[in-house]
Amino acid sequence: MEGKNCFRTRWSQSPLYSGGNVASLQLPAPRGVSSASLSSSASASAPGEEGLVMACGDTVNVLRASTGELLASYKLPLEDVILRVDAVSIMPRDESTPGTANCVAGNGKKRRLDKAKEETKAAEGNDSDLRNPSLDPSPTASAPSGSYIAVGTRTLQVYVLRLDRIHEEGEAKDTASPVTPSTSHSEDFSCALTPLRSWTAAQQAIAVVQFTFSGRYLVSGSTDGGVKVWDVFNHHLTHNLRIPSASLVHSVYVDPTEKLLCVASFEGHVAVFDFVGKTLITHGHPHVSAVEALCLTPNNEHLFSIGRDRKLVICAVDSPKLEEVRSFVVKEHVTSAVFESPFRLHVGAVDGTLATYRVGVTEPLRLARRMRGHSVGADGPADDEGAIRSLLVAQSPKGMQEAGPLYGLLDDGNSSSLYAADAAFNISLLRPDAAGSGYSAASTLVGFLDQVLDLKPFPPGFPFQRVVVTNSRDVRCYPTSGCFSSQTLRGHEDIVLTCAVSADAGVIATAGKDREIRFWSTATWETVAIGRGGHEADITAIAFNAKQSESFMALFSVGADENLRLWDAGVHVVPALPHAGTAAKPPTAATPVVFAHRSGINAAHEGSIHAVAVAPNDQYLATAGKDKNVHLWNFTGKKLFREASLKGHRRAVSSLSFSPSDRVLASASNDGSIRLWSLISLTCVKALQVDRSPVLQVAFFNGGTQLVTGNAEGVLRVWAIAESEVVWSGETHEGGVWALSVVEQVHESVLLLSGSADGVLVATEDYTSEEAERVRSERHDAILQEQELANALRKGQYTEAFMLALRLNHPRNLRQVIMRWSVKDPQECEASLCRSILPSLSEEQLLRLLQFTREWVTNARYCGVASLVMHSVLAAYHFTALAAMPAVRSILEALLAYMQRHSQRLHEVLRRTYYIDYVTRSLGPLTLTTEPPFLRAAANVDGVPQKRQRSAEAV
The missing domain is CATH 2.130.10.10 (YVTN repeat-like/Quinoprotein amine dehydrogenase)
Known part of the structure; x- marks a missing residue:
């Protein structure tokens, strides 16, 4: 590549989670797997693949829960901060199994009508359902199937997004073939988040957004105590309520039958509304701190609530003052809580402790499992980074479980896995241990790296890829690219600064x-x-x-x-x-x-x-x-x-590296230079420097022939040692590069792993050999096509020559083809261009031809060729089709200006040709004869004596 290297970003680990709650949903089904089959499998023992939804600043991210792969991201159109997210997965309704309460309460006639409506909707498609806001305003209407995300922001906005799968080439193309849904899909795919609607939902910041179990309604709560319920897919407001305390809404709960709406505030107030009648039933003040979770018993007679005051309160719903029936005090300092069912409660504490309790109206509070937090030391205080900020039940996306009147009555006693998001922005998957008394961390999704202080790669063939040291007491090992970490090294009492891996x-x-x-x-x-x-x-x-x-x-x-x-x-x-x-x-x-x-x-x-x-x-x-x-x-x-x-350095030395093949030592300094020292003569043999920005990291690679450096401005540079020049540089990071390692494997490209103070870890791949091979292949193909072009011109095959010249992007050869063709047979040239060649061109090829024409029309020598091409284009395409192409419009404007100039010039030349006719008529006789006038006059003078002599002889 002419002495230059080619690098590209293979993958990067960037911030994905910046706090707040975490939601889950069902990932869209792959091609060939119907939603109905996934719906039936989700209720069985083999659920579909799960995705996690989280927010980072003003961006919504969707990750594959099993691998941590980022599937989709959506950045809000305006600068904003996301305060709350929620997600729901809606499967097509199956009349053979009862679903929601509406389906259970319906009679046979209604079921037949609903089935006919669903068949009609299936024929029209989900996309048309979403575009039509008036689908079915009846109370029994269901939401269109799919996975949806709701976002509440600080600037009073609510966004509703839809998650769609982008099918890859590797997926099955035959959708009619039967495919058995599996729990995990090994193929690579990506998704897209499409905004459906956004609106201003309150006069204060949106603190809570939550879908109902059916997914049709969305409940939003604001910091001024307002609670609104929205029919998302019909796009209208159904409830406009306000809690009596007028304080910040912290949590909401709607029972599965959609009869009661429970709202809790940050100050400990709880209110219960009639969801159907839109009236306040009861309210009270059972807590003195923020209420983290709410839940109703299946008969809607008692309300469970737990707050940060460590109290679990059971209240009677039918009492006017929300009277307290029983209350318990838990051991943990509660920071988050979630009810898996009306009788099972999971509590997260400020010290990272996780506890699971069995709750009952008449039974005592029983501790089922408890995991001691890792941040709790025997001889040290608790670490604030271990505080659990959000809890989520794994493999239980909202909308996938059966939420009928019997919801929560049956309890098999088996504990579920949990996702716990802590204050260090890590999301851990906690599985029940075999002993039956606690949980163990199976894996961790690192949402934010903070400052990357050091990283070391593992040797090839090892199950893990790298070990990363961040601004934390924990060191994490990553088996794959991305944020998925399956091993965490815990034991240090303070921040870890460096690491090393044995050979x-x-x-x-x-x-x-x-x-x-x-x-x-x-x-x-x-x-x-x-x-x-x-x-x-x-x-x-x-x-x-x-x-x-x-x-x-x-x-x-x-x-x-x-x-x-x-x-x-x-x-x-x-x-x-x-x-x-x-x-x-x-x-x-x-x-x-x-x-x-x-x-x-x-x-x-x-x-x-x-x-x-x-x-x-x-x-x-x-x-x-x-x-x-x-x-x-x-x-x-x-x-x-x-x-x-x-x-020799003028400032502090920050990094050292020995050459793997030569007796050379490289040192990087804050003075902006890299010095190469000979270990034989113990002298500086070479100094490399571009600017005065401090160089923080240096490493040899490619057999010791090249160096890679990272400076304080986040720039990576690759140096060719023999030439003492930079062969590649890239602004990879926004902060200083504090960690840099090189991964070299046999028969694979070189990988540069770099981490910086901005919390981003980037893997940069050297694809110089691949690019060189691509360039050689393109040159070989170009030579063959140029030979074919020359042969086509020699044989007079102008159509093939035209397409080859256009494909090769050779404007000069294309101009010569048109000129020769128009000289040899102008009528055939014009007819072929208008009828066969130009209509068969793609939009990209037509744009390229017009760009060539724009270059030709600027030169008076080639304006004839440009005029012929423009005439053929206007004859082959309707002007509306050309105007619909945004890229062609600007080119046509330039062509129009030059064509007007050439037209005026030709008209001026034509007008001047009239002077030739005027001059020739002015200088010549009035009547043109075969003989000049003076010859005719001389003949008349000579003929008079002869006539007289002949007349005399006759006399």
Whole structure:
């Protein structure tokens, strides 16, 4: 590619969740799977694939729950903040099984009428149903099938979106073939969020939006105490209510039969309305804090409510003052709660604790399961990042479960899995453990990375892809691209700053502000050893030695205390690992080994040490820091000796990297330069610099022939070392690049993993070889087509030559084809253009032809060709068809201006030709004869004597 590299973004992990509640829905069915089959399977033991709906600022995101893949996003048209989301999945009604209360209460005649209406709707399609706002205003009308999302914003707006599946080429094209729905679909697909309607729903910010069980109505609550119910698909307001306390609406609940509407406020007030009569039944003040969840018993006689005051209150609905029947106090400091059924309650606490209770009107409150929060330490305070902000029952999208009069009466006793969203913007899937007493985290969807401080890739063939260190005490391991994390390393008491992975990926080392190094086994994902006592300040960087064995494995650490330490992991860590052929120790029985460093250097630098790197042959160890110097160390015999000090940078050195093939060390500095140091002469052999922006990261790749750097402005640059020039640069991030790693695999492209302070992790792919192959293939095809074009011109096949020249994007050859064709046979040329060639062109080809014509018409030499083309285009296409093409309109305006100029010029030439006729008539005789007048006069003079002589002779 002429000395330049080609890079593109393969995937990126960007912020997806910024707080608030999380909703779930049924993902649209793949092509070939009917909605009816999914509806029947959803009620069985094999539910369809689930999607999670969440908000990040002014953007709505839909993720595949099983993999964390981002399927669709929708950004609000105006700058706004989303306060609440809700989702519902509406399946087609099946008359063979009772669905909603309306379906149960209907008689046979109504069912027959509804069935006829549904058949008519199925013939017309769902899209036509949505476009027609007056579908069926009767009380028994159902909402059109599909998955819908409601959004409430700070600027008083409510948006309703529809989720549609974008079918890929790999999906089945034969929709008539029978397809069995499965719980998971391995094929890749994407979805699109289409806005259906948006309107101003209140005079204050929208705090709550919630669909009813049937999906037909949407309840919105505002911060001024107003509650409105909307018929979404017929687009009209059905209820306009207000709670007596006139305080912020915090939660709402509509019973499955749509008879009662319960509203709770942020100050603890609860009101119950008649949903049909639109009147207030009762209200009270059972709580002194925000009410997190509401639920009614199946007979609508008692109301359950739980608030942040830790009280679970049971009230009688028929009492005028909402009298309290019973109340309980839970142990947890409630931050969120959800009723899975009228008699099962899930509670999330501020310390990350999750508890499940069995609730009854006459029975005592019983604890079914309890999971102690990870943020609760035995010798430390609770971490605010572990607070559970939202709870959601997994595999239970609204609209998929049967919500009739018997809803909640039957309880099989089996606990469901839960999604818990915490204050750190992570969404964890919690499954009931085998012991039957708690929950365990199966996976985590990381909604926001915060600052990416470090990342390390795992070797090829390992089940996991990367380990990422963010501004948190937890370190997460990712098996795939995206936000899906299935392993979390917890144990540090403060923020982790750096990590390292051993050569065989058997050990992960992490260190940070708690001044200790933890060694994790990738077989059990537990801490097997702890290095303690080596540093008195933050540990800023760690690195394993390159050539590792069972007898020798060393870890080097540097910190803000100016110290360099060597930790003998081969002696203390390797024996604690579960080896192949031996039973792994249970996590509860394993006790981490605590050990001290083997050797070290105090005051290795005059200031904080920022970077450490080990040579591929374990000959040298390099450190650099705030004192602008790079020190080389020799660690022969597990002891450290200084070899040299490399000086040349004008500011602090932030990153180091050894070449994998040459004896060269690269150092990146805050002065904006990258220096290459020879390990033989111990001198700077090359300095690379573009600007003065601090360079934060540097790494070798491509056999040591190229460098990649990341600076404080978020720019990645790739350097060719031999030419000392930048071969590619890209503004990948909006903040400084704090983490950078290179993934090189055999027979695969190079992958650059970069993380920055903006909370975005980007994987940039090197596709130089692929692009070079594509260019070679295009050049080869172009040469063949150019030869075909020359052969067609030689044989007089002008139609084929015209299409080839247009396809090759060669305006000069196309002009020559038209000129030769018009000279040889102008009538055939014009007829072929008007009747066969131009009507067969696509819109893109026609646009390209008109662009060529615009270039020709600017030159007077080729205006004839341009006029012929324009005449043929206007003869082949109606002017309305040309005006309907937005791109063609601007070109026609330019062509019209130039054609008018050429027309005026031709008329002027024609007018001037009349002067030739005038001159020729003015200079010549009035009557043109075969002989000039003077010859005729001379003949008359000579003939007079002859006539006289002949007359005399006759006399």
